[in-house]
Every structure is written in structure tokens, then in C-alpha cells.
Amino acid sequence: MRIRAIGAAVTGALALSAFAIPAAHADEVVGDTAISNIVVNGGKPVVLSATGTKTITVTFTVKDASGVDYAEAILYHGADIDSSDTGALANSSDYHATCTDTSATSANCKATYTLDQGSTVLNKHAGTWNIWAIAAGNDSDYVIKEHAKSFKVQRLSKLTVNAAPEPVKKGKTITVTGKLSRANWDAGTYSGYASQPVKLQFRKKGSSTYTTVKTIKTTSTGALKTTVTASADGYYRYSFAGTSTTPAVNATGDYIDVQ
Structure with a gap:
């Protein structure tokens, strides 16, 4: 046939x-x-x-x-x-x-x-x-x-976040760091994803919804760093929308106690 x-x-x-x-x-x-x-x-x-x-x-x-x-x-x-x-x-x-x-x-x-x-x-x-x-x-x-x-x-993509210091006084500066990385199939490890737009989001304590605070770009190593003013107790996270080669990912929210 x-x-x-x-x-x-x-x-x-x-x-x-x-x-x-x-x-x-x-x-x-x-x-x-x-x-x-x-x-x-x-x-x-x-x-x-x-x-x-x-x-x-x-x-x-x-x-x-x-x-x-x-x-x-x-x-x-x-x-x-x-x-x-x-x-x-x-x-x-x-x-x-x-x-x-x-x-x-x-x-x-x-x-x-x-x-x-x-x-x-x-x-x-x-x-x-x-x-x-x-x-x-x-x-x-x-x-x-x-x-x-x-x-x-x-x-596969990974995203981390850390908001500090904690606790923090209201009106003081919070520094939010993190890293966006993705699977490197050539090397068998995870490598930073450079020059990607990532949203910093905040969810107030008692709320179920995250709101975008600002958008920043990753460095050449995938690192993230920005500052915000402490206003209320809640969770900060980074959120990546994804690309054709890399899926979207949200970091697990990091809680900040504002006093």
C-alpha cells in the first residue's frame, strides 16, 4: 500500500x-x-x-x-x-x-x-x-x-520575591527583591531570564485580589529589585506574564507587617 x-x-x-x-x-x-x-x-x-x-x-x-x-x-x-x-x-x-x-x-x-x-x-x-x-x-x-x-x-519558569524589612513602620521604605529564572535545557539547570517585564503586585490583608503597583524589568541575571512605601499590612509578589517560550508564573506572596 x-x-x-x-x-x-x-x-x-x-x-x-x-x-x-x-x-x-x-x-x-x-x-x-x-x-x-x-x-x-x-x-x-x-x-x-x-x-x-x-x-x-x-x-x-x-x-x-x-x-x-x-x-x-x-x-x-x-x-x-x-x-x-x-x-x-x-x-x-x-x-x-x-x-x-x-x-x-x-x-x-x-x-x-x-x-x-x-x-x-x-x-x-x-x-x-x-x-x-x-x-x-x-x-x-x-x-x-x-x-x-x-x-x-x-x-519551566520560576519566580521569587522577598519584601524587607519586616516589620516596617508605616511610611517607611520597603525593598522588594526577587529573581525570574527558567529551565536551561542545554545546561541542565535554571538560568536568569534577562530584560523581561515583571509586575510588582500587592494584596492587602483580608483581600483576595492582587493589584499591580508598578512594572520593572529583570537585570541581565534575571534579578528584580524595587522600592515602595509601606502603607498597610499585606502581601507583595512579582508576576510574570510569560512569553512564547516561557510560561507565566507568579511568586508566592511575601507578607509585610506594617506598624
Whole structure:
């Protein structure tokens, strides 16, 4: 079957060349086979810590009037699968998804993938990833989608805060320090995130809502430092909105006793 040959060629190239893929195939549809409802990691960005591995799940639906033969999805980073610089194959022995028939013409498919920080995933790979997908019907109809779904792979972020002195007299100066860091997959540690806007927020004692006091930028090492005037008991925190490569994060509020 030609469709199996196409799938095997792309999968084989991925497996043998560490995702340097020659002559892959763009979108192609023969017959009525369709892929839909692709969900990566439960619809959430894939956030990886500095070390270790992370396994994620991809689910999708395949339909064909003759019934579903098989399906496969490949994760990759790059403008297209031909020029991708890394990626992941399904953890199954044949790299196929496990498809369960829900009717004579439809199946729900599922596959897991393991990403390895510092190996298949380096700092340069943070950001948007795509899915190359293929599915076939029992009648040899098939569909190939090169950009079947996009999703984010991000570097885990951490944010700290410390407000001092404590206690402090009303009207005196409070110095609020902290640091924004994120996973460095190349080094297997956490590194400061430079030149990023971060909000200093305050929550008055008895309130459940934080209000932004000011916005400052991190230094070249990810450090944060600013001053405010003590006015009332409450909690100070830093809040980072996130970027395409790094998720949003809030520091745990630090309580200040104003006397």
C-alpha cells in the first residue's frame, strides 16, 4: 500500500537521522479519510523542567467510510517537517497511534511521546512545534497533514520575591527583591531570564485580589529589585506574564507587617 510506504519512509528517516528529514511529503488527500479533533497534552502547553524526560499524550479522531486502518502522528520543531531540527515519534513499537473504533466509520486515536531535555529538546527548540499526521482507511484512502496541529513547548519558569524589612513602620521604605529564572535545557539547570517585564503586585490583608503597583524589568541575571512605601499590612509578589517560550508564573506572596 502506497500510504504505508509514505508513512514508513518518513518515520524511518526520523528514526535514523535524528529528525533531519529528507524529502518528506506535504499535505495530500486521497478519498474520504479525515483527521480531526487533535489535542496535545490536554490542550495545555508542554512545559519542561531543566532535566529529565516528560511524556505527553496526543489524541485525535480519524474517519473513513470503509473504516480506519491505521494512523500516525509525528511531533516536530521547524517551519516544516523537511527542515525540522528535532521532534518525537510515538512510543509504540511501530510508531503508530492506538486507534479504537467508535463506529464502523470512525475511531479515536491516541499516542504518547517522550521529550528528553538536553537531548531531543534544547533551548533553541522552545516555542511553537507542529504535528505531521497520516491516517488510512481500509479501502486504501488516506490523508497526510504536514501542519495538522501546532502547540507550545516551553521552558519551566520560576519566580521569587522577598519584601524587607519586616516589620516596617508605616511610611517607611520597603525593598522588594526577587529573581525570574527558567529551565536551561542545554545546561541542565535554571538560568536568569534577562530584560523581561515583571509586575510588582500587592494584596492587602483580608483581600483576595492582587493589584499591580508598578512594572520593572529583570537585570541581565534575571534579578528584580524595587522600592515602595509601606502603607498597610499585606502581601507583595512579582508576576510574570510569560512569553512564547516561557510560561507565566507568579511568586508566592511575601507578607509585610506594617506598624
